[in-house]
Amino acid sequence: MSLPDEDAQANVLEMDQVTLAFDGVTAVDGVSFHVAAGELFAIIGPNGAGKTSIFNVLSGVYRPQKGSVRFLGDEIVGKRPHKIAAMGIARTFQNIELFGHLSVVENLMLGRHNHMRYGALAAFAWVGRARREELANRAAVEEVIDFLELEQWRGLPVGLLPYGVQKRVELGRALAMEPKVLLLDEPVAGMNVEETEDMARFVLDVRDELGIAMVMVEHDMGLVMDLADRVMVLDFGKPIRTGTPAEVQQDPNVVRAYLGEAHQTVGGVA
Numbered sequence: 507m508s509l510p511d512e513d514a515q516a517n518v519l520e521m522d523q524v525t526l527a528f529d530g531v532t533a534v535d536g537v538s539f540h541v542a543a544g545e546l547f548a549i550i551g552p553n554g555a556g557k558t559s560i561f562n563v564l565s566g567v568y569r570p571q572k573g574s575v576r577f578l579g580d581e582i583v584g585k586r587p588h589k590i591a592a593m594g595i596a597r598t599f600q601n602i603e604l605f606g607h608l609s610v611v612e613n614l615m616l617g618r619h620n621h622m623r624y625g626a627l628a629a630f631a632w633v634g635r636a637r638r639e640e641l642a643n644r645a646a647v648e649e650v651i652d653f654l655e656l657e658q659w660r661g662l663p664v665g666l667l668p669y670g671v672q673k674r675v676e677l678g679r680a681l682a683m684e685p686k687v688l689l690l691d692e693p694v695a696g697m698n699v700e701e702t703e704d705m706a707r708f709v710l711d712v713r714d715e716l717g718i719a720m721v722m723v724e725h726d727m728g729l730v731m732d733l734a735d736r737v738m739v740l741d742f743g744k745p746i747r748t749g750t751p752a753e754v755q756q757d758p759n760v761v762r763a764y765l766g767e768a769h770q771t772v773g774g775v776a
């Protein structure tokens with residue numbers, strides 16, 4: 507029997523000995539890690555280390571040749587991406603994947619589609635349960651707008667918004683799904699200092715106020731070391747160290763992997 511505080515620490519995600527290869531290239535090589543409830547877990551590594559491939563395994567885009575991934579105890583390897591998303595794993599993308607001609611509200615409503623049991627026609631007819639469902643979806647979207655401070659842009663086409671706000675809307679689309687785990691693929695890539703600070707604040711709010719566990723792939727080392735609870739460092743598809751930011755930064759193998767590949771200092775500026 508487990509103690510209550512152990513339950514509170516339960517893992518939401520467990521990757522176990524996952525291997526994924528493409529025509530002789532082993533992109534992910536026997537990778538294992540877990541993410542605890544409410545944890546912000548970062549994956550870092552030089553270009554080509556296998557970070558995106560791990561995200562694609564977690565979201566069902568790639569099926570690994572070996573290993574398992576359990577989400578709240580259920581095996582998800584072999585499940586289709588839409589099924590995994592509906593189970594509660596949402597993701598944002600490295601390159602923004604929004605509908606530029608649709609408004610902020612409309613894009614966020616699309617994030618709700620896994621909560622809609624009635625088709626567009628029923629919603630249009632505005633009857634009975636479809637109407638109640640529509641109202642509930644709108645209320646959920648309003649909460650996201652409030653949470654991410656998107657009010658001033660709500661009716662504008664997303665394509666016209668500043669880049670940093672578009673990335674925030676993408677985070678909002680994922681949050682509108684009410685996920686249990688959020689996969690953040692380079693959330694601050696291409697952002698200026700102010701936009702990066704805003705995004706960092708929202709990511710922390712997602713963890714601390716909403717309690718959603720996150721897996722974040724990010725090249726901005728300063729951000730990773732500031733925000734993450736734990737970090738896994740990948741090199742050529744293999745984890746070379748998993749630990750707290752302080753532990754990882756002091757590991758000579760980690761420093762070597764970065765100096766060798768990317769001429770970066772871990773935890774410092776590129």
Ligand SMILES: Nc1ncnc2c1ncn2[C@@H]1O[C@H](COP(=O)(O)OP(=O)(O)OP(=O)(O)O)[C@@H](O)[C@H]1O
Nearest residue numbers: 528531532533551552553554555556557558559560
């Ligand atoms: N669809 C694919 N077909 C063939 N090889 C692939 C494919 N996807 C990834 N790879 C290879 O797998 C390895 C890991 O790539 P991956 O994109 O996962 O790395 P990454 O750490 O995300 O890199 P980056 O930081 O540049 O985004 C690389 O050698 C890459 O060329």
